[in-house]
Amino acid sequence: MKILVTGGLGFIGSHTVVELQNEGFEVVIIDNLSNSSIDVLDGIEAITGKRPIFEEFDLRDKSKVQNFFKKHNDVAGVIHFAASKAVGESVENPLLYYENNLGVLVYILQELKQKEGASFIFSSSCTVYGQADEMPITEDAPVKPAESPYGNTKQIGEEIIRDTCKVTPDLKAIALRYFNPIGAHPSAHIGELPLGVPQNLVPYITQTGVGLREQLSVFGDDYPTPDGTCIRDYIHVVDLAKAHVKALQRLLNDKNEDNYEVFNLGTGTGSSVLEVIHSFESVSGKKLNYRIVDRRAGDIIQAYADTTKANEVLGWKAESTLDDAMKSAWEWERKVRS
Ligand code: WQD
Numbered sequence: 325m326k327i328l329v330t331g332g333l334g335f336i337g338s339h340t341v342v343e344l345q346n347e348g349f350e351v352v353i354i355d356n357l358s359n360s361s362i363d364v365l366d367g368i369e370a371i372t373g374k375r376p377i378f379e380e381f382d383l384r385d386k387s388k389v390q391n392f393f394k395k396h397n398d399v400a401g402v403i404h405f406a407a408s409k410a411v412g413e414s415v416e417n418p419l420l421y422y423e424n425n426l427g428v429l430v431y432i433l434q435e436l437k438q439k440e441g442a443s444f445i446f447s448s449s450c451t452v453y454g455q456a457d458e459m460p461i462t463e464d465a466p467v468k469p470a471e472s473p474y475g476n477t478k479q480i481g482e483e484i485i486r487d488t489c490k491v492t493p494d495l496k497a498i499a500l501r502y503f504n505p506i507g508a509h510p511s512a513h514i515g516e517l518p519l520g521v522p523q524n525l526v527p528y529i530t531q532t533g534v535g536l537r538e539q540l541s542v543f544g545d546d547y548p549t550p551d552g553t554c555i556r557d558y559i560h561v562v563d564l565a566k567a568h569v570k571a572l573q574r575l576l577n578d579k580n581e582d583n584y585e586v587f588n589l590g591t592g593t594g595s596s597v598l599e600v601i602h603s604f605e606s607v608s609g610k611k612l613n614y615r616i617v618d619r620r621a622g623d624i625i626q627a628y629a630d631t632t633k634a635n636e637v638l639g640w641k642a643e644s645t646l647d648d649a650m651k652s653a654w655e656w657e658r659k660v661r662s
Contacts, residue, residue, distance in 0.1 A: 590629025
């Protein structure tokens with residue numbers, strides 16, 4: 325069965341392609357290589373023994389999207405990762421984010437609307453909850469006003485899909501709200517490749533560990549948490565990838581109760597910034613050079629998932645520990661820099 329994975333050469337996309345191929349799906353990737361490398365295809369092939377079909381183009385070109393679906397009219401499902409994801413950049417250039425993340429979404433849904441029984445999986449984010457009032461966060465927690473155009477594209481993206489599903493009973497969709505994806509494939513054939521200076525904690529830690537950055541700045545240790553640093557739900561990217569396969573199978577097998585559903589994807593456990601640093605130190609055997617600095621604007625205090633719905637309905641549970649994830653991130657970083 326043929327599945328389209330947009331952004332399939334990116335961090336979460338590439339790990340999902342591996343899990344799809346391991347489950348016997350035929351994968352077609354569309355990627356414009358704007359934040360990924362063609363070499364990722366080699367990594368996927370090294371792990372699975374199979375090279376996915378690859379089409380390089382920018383999904384903002386509507387005629388190319390239309391032609392793609394004409395050519396691949398046997399696509400049974402779409403997992404849509406292709407999007408811009410830098411919060412700061414989205415503040416500087418909101419229209420780029422609305423075009424990339426929402427314009428493209430509309431083009432793809434317009435194609436799927438014409439198909440019989442298409443399945444669609446959307447990459448959403450825990451960012452839709454903002455600072456939730458209660459921990460752990462369930463899917464019923466209110467969606468808070470977005471802090472950035474990026475966050476807004478995830479909220480509006482969900483609404484676009486929900487509204488489209490309402491009037492298109494044939495279309496089945498799931499939005500997956502990721503908490504903080506980290507780590508790499510344990511083979512070290514694929515992993516995260518941030519452009520420039522990483523904004524996210526874990527790649528900054530591993531780049532500091534390998535000597536590419538001098539020192540990690542820990543943004544604040546005066547938060548109302550046990551050690552004063554912020555708490556997040558860090559989930560191994562391989563666990564996250566497996567959840568996509570479960571979600572897709574639910575739709576393909578007509579097991580969904582509603583034609584639009586939402587799931588949190590996290591481990592259910594919160595870890596502080598200092599706990600992540602200590603995990604890195606324990607799996608790498610290296611002391612990390614870090615110092616405490618001022619809080620970063622816009623950071624929430626804590627966010628971790630209630631994963632009951634994904635556990636029970638998708639039959640999925642994150643299996644890796646924080647140490648497993650940090651170890652894989654470290655092995656990937658060392659391989660990339662060697
Ligand atoms: C994690 C923790 C920082 C870097 C991101 C996205 C957001 C959403 C979720 C996608 C925080 C601290 C970080 C550093 C630090 N993703 N930190 N020093 O903030 O949860 O948000 O993931 O939809 O949109 O931006 O992740 O990895 O940036 O930060 O101390 O150099 O690490 O303050 O507490 P965050 P992050």
